[in-house]
Amino acid sequence: MPFGGRVTGLLLSLCCALVQLGCTLLAILCPLSGGLRLVGVPLVDAWECGWIDFLPVGPCPGPPPGRATVSPDPPFSVPRCYAAILLCWGISVLGEPVKMDKNSRRGNWGNQIEFILTSVGYAVGLGNVWRFPYLCYRNGGGAFMFPYFIMLVFCGIPLFFLELSFGQFASQGCLGVWRISPMFKGVGYGMMVVSTYIGIYYNVVICIAFYYFFSSMTNLLPWTYCNNPWNTASCNGVVTPKGINSTLANATRSLVTGAAQAAVEVVNKTKRTSPSEEYWKHYVLNISDDIGNFGDVRLPILGCLAVSWVVVFLCLIRGVKSSGKVVYFTATFPYVVLTILFIRGITLEGAVTGIKYYLTPQWHKILDAKVWGDAASQIFYSLGCAWGGLITMASYNKFHNNCYRDSIIISITNCATSVYAGFVIFSILGFMAHHLNVDVSEVADHGPGLAFVAYPEALTLLPISPLWSLLFFFMLILLGLGTQFCLLETLVTAIVDEIGTDWIMKNKTVVTGGVAVVGFLLGVPLTTQAGIYWLLLMDNYAASFSLVIISCIMCICIMYVYGHKKYFKDVEMMLGFPPPIFFRVCWRFVSPIIISFILIFTVIQYKPITYNDYVYPGWSLAIGFAMALSSVICIPIYALYKIAKSEGNTFLERLKKSCRPDIKWGPALSEDRIGRYAAPGSEADVEVRPLKEELKEKEEEKRDEISLSIQGSNGSTAHNTTPSA
Numbered sequence: 001m002p003f004g005g006r007v008t009g010l011l012l013s014l015c016c017a018l019v020q021l022g023c024t025l026l027a028i029l030c031p032l033s034g035g036l037r038l039v040g041v042p043l044v045d046a047w048e049c050g051w052i053d054f055l056p057v058g059p060c061p062g063p064p065p066g067r068a069t070v071s072p073d074p075p076f077s078v079p080r081c082y083a084a085i086l087l088c089w090g091i092s093v094l095g096e097p098v099k100m101d102k103n104s105r106r107g108n109w110g111n112q113i114e115f116i117l118t119s120v121g122y123a124v125g126l127g128n129v130w131r132f133p134y135l136c137y138r139n140g141g142g143a144f145m146f147p148y149f150i151m152l153v154f155c156g157i158p159l160f161f162l163e164l165s166f167g168q169f170a171s172q173g174c175l176g177v178w179r180i181s182p183m184f185k186g187v188g189y190g191m192m193v194v195s196t197y198i199g200i201y202y203n204v205v206i207c208i209a210f211y212y213f214f215s216s217m218t219n220l221l222p223w224t225y226c227n228n229p230w231n232t233a234s235c236n237g238v239v240t241p242k243g244i245n246s247t248l249a250n251a252t253r254s255l256v257t258g259a260a261q262a263a264v265e266v267v268n269k270t271k272r273t274s275p276s277e278e279y280w281k282h283y284v285l286n287i288s289d290d291i292g293n294f295g296d297v298r299l300p301i302l303g304c305l306a307v308s309w310v311v312v313f314l315c316l317i318r319g320v321k322s323s324g325k326v327v328y329f330t331a332t333f334p335y336v337v338l339t340i341l342f343i344r345g346i347t348l349e350g351a352v353t354g355i356k357y358y359l360t361p362q363w364h365k366i367l368d369a370k371v372w373g374d375a376a377s378q379i380f381y382s383l384g385c386a387w388g389g390l391i392t393m394a395s396y397n398k399f400h401n402n403c404y405r406d407s408i409i410i411s412i413t414n415c416a417t418s419v420y421a422g423f424v425i426f427s428i429l430g431f432m433a434h435h436l437n438v439d440v441s442e443v444a445d446h447g448p449g450l451a452f453v454a455y456p457e458a459l460t461l462l463p464i465s466p467l468w469s470l471l472f473f474f475m476l477i478l479l480g481l482g483t484q485f486c487l488l489e490t491l492v493t494a495i496v497d498e499i500g501t502d503w504i505m506k507n508k509t510v511v512t513g514g515v516a517v518v519g520f521l522l523g524v525p526l527t528t529q530a531g532i533y534w535l536l537l538m539d540n541y542a543a544s545f546s547l548v549i550i551s552c553i554m555c556i557c558i559m560y561v562y563g564h565k566k567y568f569k570d571v572e573m574m575l576g577f578p579p580p581i582f583f584r585v586c587w588r589f590v591s592p593i594i595i596s597f598i599l600i601f602t603v604i605q606y607k608p609i610t611y612n613d614y615v616y617p618g619w620s621l622a623i624g625f626a627m628a629l630s631s632v633i634c635i636p637i638y639a640l641y642k643i644a645k646s647e648g649n650t651f652l653e654r655l656k657k658s659c660r661p662d663i664k665w666g667p668a669l670s671e672d673r674i675g676r677y678a679a680p681g682s683e684a685d686v687e688v689r690p691l692k693e694e695l696k697e698k699e700e701e702k703r704d705e706i707s708l709s710i711q712g713s714n715g716s717t718a719h720n721t722t723p724s725a
């Protein structure tokens with residue numbers, strides 16, 4: 001409690017909020033109002049409202065055609081302002097008084113809303129925006145919703161509930177929960193490996209969004225026109241400069257690309273490269289021609305990567321205590337932005353065409369196995385099953401929390417968000433297609449191509465485009481951060497729970513910082529000129545079929561090795577009611593079958609990854625497979641190790657022994673350990689075991705002790721009443 005009481009914390013937060021409001025207002029007003037003026041004296045010129053100087057971004061995008069004034073050093077810098085905000089929030093979070101938790105060792109969520117918001121932030125990620133809408137329109141539009149929701153009900157929600165109940169029951173991270181059957185702890189290690197890979201590249205995506213966010217803080221988006229130094233002759237924008245003297249525009253161009261190229265002005269519709277694409281490839285990434293050709297580290301992106309790791313670290317500085325507060329904003333504000341963009345998009349000409357593209361059902365496709373496979377995979381990957389994050393988040397729940405309700409709320413919210421995001425994406429793509437007079441399919445894209453090329457380009461068509469661009473990238477950042485928090489927390493929790501000493505429990509921040517630094521360093525190769533190839537490689541391989549295998553083994557382990565009856569009892573003990581019959585059937589039969597189906601489908605559908613026209617060389621694919629295998633391989637290796645180390649004469653004995661639950665398996669708090677988890681000698685245990693005489697003795701003892709224990713609250717006296725026998 002470095003800063004004392006609640007009042008100080010409140011004042012600090014208020015202060016931060018004010019600074020933040022001021023910065024945000026300036027950030028929006030400065031580009032819009034044509035610069036900043038102080039008593040009539042222009043401080044900052046409009047198009048350079050102080051964004052670029054914070055980051056080493058190299059040459060500025062240049063003034064819009066027709067403007068040539070460059071004021072050398074803008075005094076006002078919004079990024080500096082934002083850096084101050086981050087610092088401020090960091091201090092105020094550190095200074096907040098600590099509330100006592102039920103689980104004083106590990107801590108709990110402040111309240112249930114924090115858990116739900118965090119899990120929503122975790123499940124709702126970039127994939128909901130840049131993958132689902134595209135999948136939907138490729139797989140039969142509205143007809144895709146049918147398999148999608150079937151898969152949600154039979155696979156998504158049951159798996160979600162399984163992981164939440166598993167983590168909540170044991171109050172342990174993704175390694176500790178495997179006390180349920182120590183031989184399978186490799187599954188936990190596999191989850192950690194997957195989370196590490198995802199954590200590394202996910203933050204690079206966030207950092208690129210940061211980069212675009214900062215770049216959007218001008219009054220002219222740098223990817224609007226083709227008059228920048230990095231543009232090539234084939235560049236052809238969707239916006240024709242209005243009111244700009246075309247002689248000047250021509251002059252700028254011939255200066256830039258040379259008079260000879262300027263002559264090649266023939267617009268080839270089939271080979272149009274948009275300025276946004278060139279900005280992305282030639283300026284932001286400065287992409288190299290081959291995955292092995294690393295080139296230089298892109299310093300601006302490296303800077304942004306540092307920024308995004310610092311943000312993630314600050315938000316997690318006090319574990320779920322601080323991230324639980326941050327998610328009130330990060331998990332809800334994307335919906336505000338989505339709604340603003342939705343209203344903007346839907347009121348544009350051509351929006352309806354785009355949405356028709358997205359939703360028109362093509363019922364004949366529903367019989368296609370590919371559609372069902374895509375639906376199942378999308379549900380599976382987008383809910384974040386088998387990443388370990390759900391187990392981790394649920395482990396901070398109170399023992400009797402109703403995670404059954406939570407899992408239904410969260411998974412349905414996730415899917416509804418995907419559908420909603422589709423409207424936002426396709427309304428604006430429809431508008432652009434209408435403007436260009438082409439088919440929507442020509443502008444539709446997915447992945448980074450949608451987020452950083454197609455959508456930003458469409459935004460340049462709107463009046464006050466920097467504002468929409470700012471909002472869009474801010475939303476991407478928040479969506480990404482919500483997921484990134486949980487990925488980092490998963491790793492930290494697993495490490496801390498595994499070591500488990502008092503020192504590390506108290507100094508969790510050190511572990512968080514260490515993991516963040518390592519994550520940053522591992523992310524550096526992804527900021528080189530070949531980084532985008534590696535990013536897509538990781539996205540395609542590191543987290544694909546390995547997740548399916550991990551999830552399948554988890555399901556089988558709990559249901560068949562540990563035993564479904566025991567698990568149902570555990571859930572009943574925790575929730576007060578057994579899992580509904582539907583979930584019991586799903587867990588035991590339906591979900592494992594669907595998961596196997598996804599696996600088979602993934603293998604059959606396997607196509608080597610490509611990026612636009614670039615075909616990955618064989619050795620890089622081998623690396624991709626190695627990454628995928630590295631997580632799965634943990635499972636057999638650990639199992640063999642465990643069998644070798646356990647006692648027993650025959651292999652079968654050892655196997656049985658290593659499958660049996662650890663003595664520490666069960667609820668974390670002694671007051672929750674009742675029934676068959678009761679520690680030998682505790683009150684709850686006595687009712688089951690002892691001989692009759694002992695029981696009488698015990699009752700007498702109890703009567704004596706009742707005056708003592710009357711002050712203790714529910715069950716906390718269990719250890720005091722140790723029977724003399």
Ligand SMILES: *[C@@H]1O[C@H](CO)[C@@H](O)[C@H](O)[C@H]1NC(C)=O
Pocket residue numbers: 245246247248
């Ligand atoms: C464009 O600018 C040039 C030189 O600045 C001038 O000679 C010409 O008249 C202008 N054209 C128009 C249409 O304003």
Ligand SMILES: *[C@@H]1O[C@H](CO)[C@@H](O)[C@H](O)[C@H]1NC(C)=O
Pocket residue numbers: 246247250262263265
């Ligand atoms: C600018 O260039 C275009 C294409 O090269 C040409 O058609 C146009 O006449 C030029 N405008 C001026 C004012 O030179």
Ligand SMILES: *[C@@H]1O[C@H](CO)[C@@H](O)[C@H](O)[C@H]1NC(C)=O
Pocket residue numbers: 266267268269270271
């Ligand atoms: C446009 O591109 C196509 C295909 O790349 C090519 O065949 C055609 O000659 C090009 N047209 C012009 C005018 O450059």
Ligand SMILES: *[C@@H]1O[C@H](CO)[C@@H](O)[C@H](O)[C@H]1NC(C)=O
Pocket residue numbers: 058230282283286295
């Ligand atoms: C892109 O990289 C090349 C070397 O690969 C370099 O010459 C060029 O200046 C870089 N461009 C930018 C915009 O940084």
